[in-house]
Amino acid sequence: MQQRAINVVLTGVTGTALAGMLVAGVAAASDDSAPEKQFLAQQAVASQEHQTPADHPQKSVDKATAGSGSKAESETGSKSDAQREKKDSKVLLSGRTTASYFWDDGSGVNGDTGAPAGGKPMQKGLFASPSWPLHTKVKVSYDGRSVTGFVGDRGPGKPSHRGVMLDLDTYTFRYLLDGGKPKSKYNAGTGEGHLKNVKWEVLSWGKGAGEKGKPQPFGS
Structure with a gap:
């Protein structure tokens, strides 16, 4: 137990x-x-x-x-x-013409007639047209070279009645001719006084005096 x-x-x-x-x-x-x-x-x-x-x-x-x-x-x-x-690059009108050259700054040199009619000083890219509105934007081309400028003066005079419908500033003329520079503002430095078959293209019409359309001889 x-x-x-x-x-x-x-x-x-x-x-x-x-x-x-x-x-x-x-x-x-x-x-x-x-x-x-x-x-x-x-x-x-x-x-x-x-x-x-x-x-x-x-x-x-x-x-x-x-x-x-x-x-x-x-x-x-x-x-x-x-x-x-x-x-901006739209072409409104185009054609071809014979072009001459000038430089008219109002100095009286070489018989120039005074300051450009468009009110802007003479310069590279300033062209003269016998009829287009002043300040019209224009592109000119020749032999593969081109310059865009504007109508700043009237001209050429009598030559426009013989088919010369554009006066180019000396620098533009010489550049289109051979890519060079003029001898002076009043002399392109070559024996050429005209460029035939220059192509022109109106890019915009100016608001100055003148007529739109195909260029017309001076005074017509």
């Missing part, structure tokens, strides 16, 4: 010890998992903060859209420039 009582006591003690160990193990397991859970949570936050642009498709689309907009604006600007250039 005494032995049985001892066994019962030992069994109770052992059960209590085992229960205590189990509780301690559970507690330990709970305590060990806490840092792991905390670490995983921190890792998730860090991952969220360090996502690459590829993880944000909306931002990537926005950048692509912005780039497309800039490209579209650039193409639109280029197209507008091209249209403007085409409009």
Whole structure:
């Protein structure tokens, strides 16, 4: 009987010890998992903060859209420039004539008759026409060379009745002839006094006195 009582006591003690160990193990397991859970949570936050642009498709689309907009604006600007250039270079009227040269700055040299009728000083690119409106923009071409100028004076006089419908400044005349420069403002420096078959193109009509259309002889 005494032995049985001892066994019962030992069994109770052992059960209590085992229960205590189990509780301690559970507690330990709970305590060990806490840092792991905390670490995983921190890792998730860090991952969220360090996502690459590829993880944000909306931002990537926005950048692509912005780039497309800039490209579209650039193409639109280029197209507008091209249209403007085409409009500015539109030829209103063209033909061919024999051209002479002059330099009339009002100094009285070589019998010039005074300052140009258009009100602008004598200069390279200033032409004389017997009939076109003053300040008309004209492009002249000869032998592969071209100069764009304007009608700033009247002339030639009598030669216009013989088919010479343009007077070019000395610099333009010499350049069209051979690409060179005149000997002086009043002398082209060559034996040529006329250039036959010069092509002219009216790019815009001036607002000064004169008549639009095919050139007419002086005074007609």
